[in-house]
Amino acid sequence: MKKIHCLNPIAECGTKLFPEDYVFTDQAAEADALLVRSASMHEMELPENLLAVGRAGAGVNNIPLDECAQQGIVVFNTPGANANGVKELVLAGLFLASRDIAGGLAWCKENAADPQIAKTTEKSKKAFAGCEIKGKKLGVIGLGAIGAEVANAATHLGMEVYGYDPYLSVNAAWRLSRNVKHITNADTIFRECDYITVHVPLLESTKGMIDKEKLDMMKDGVVILNFARDILVNDDDMAEAVAAGRVARYVSDFPNPKVANMDRVILMPHLGASTKESEDNCAVMAVQELTDYLENGNIRNS
Ligand code: MLT
DSSP states (O other): OOEEEESSOOOHHHHTTSOTTOEEOSOGGGOSEEEESSOOOTTSOOOTTOOEEEESSSOOTTSOHHHHHHTTOEEEOOTTTTHHHHHHHHHHHHHHHHSOHHHHHHHHHHHTTOTTHHHHHHHHHHHTOOOOOTTOEEEEEOOSHHHHHHHHHHHHTTOEEEEEOTTOOHHHHHHSOTTEEEESOHHHHHHHOSEEEEOOOOOTTTTTOBOHHHHHHSOTTEEEEEOSOGGGBOHHHHHHHHHTTSEEEEEESSOOTTTTTOTTEEEOSSOTTOSHHHHHHHHHHHHHHHHHHHHHOOOOOO
16 A cells, blocks of 8 residues: 655546545645656655656756655656656747737737727737747757747758757667757757747756846847746846847747737746646556556656
């Protein structure tokens, strides 16, 4: 019998896969294994008998990896399980940045009930005009499960896609469409792309990686998308580049207060993996990994 504690609600299609003699406990301190989504574990005391943590998601920056390693606690994540969900929202971000969908929707909410609407529609059509993404250059930094999905999908939208990943795995390389140009120097992406999207894990080396130096290299009018982790982007430097108009749009899946009130900034509250499908896939994978470890000692995605 093993005790499982969930630090966040985890989809039932996953939790019901635990063997019958497993029980859920309200007390983290009693748990043999923890299931977590986005809750931070950095402040919590790790349970004494904890054997494993299953992160229902890709990033593991909410988990104290060093402390877990010191205590022999195995940490699993679920790479790829939410990649489609995140990819779809990144594609939405490309469109939101290129067409003034948000402006148009807000304008209609305010004006569409007016019987005289036809008179002003022509004017607003001009005010909300945008550009097309077909033929534009997209740079994808980080070609793991999510980056590779984004890169491939963008080729089908007619974009010229440049991909950069210093640690490109053989698996990821296989997943890439032939139409994605593999770039070996990230500066080429910073200098040449019209749209740049970041899909790297949060590490000491990637914190603030989109900073003034990189922003200064970029084309005037570049669009930057960040659906990975907020602090990959230096928010002071980004605010300055947006204010100066050098960044035409910053689309981020994080409600960052430094840029929240700026025109040309589009923010979301980390919705990338918030789909039923992604939550189900992550829950199933995390529970399978935990069970396989607790029952058989097998370790995958650790
Ligand atoms: C992830 O790390 O899997 C994504 O950021 C999605 C999430 O955790 O909500």
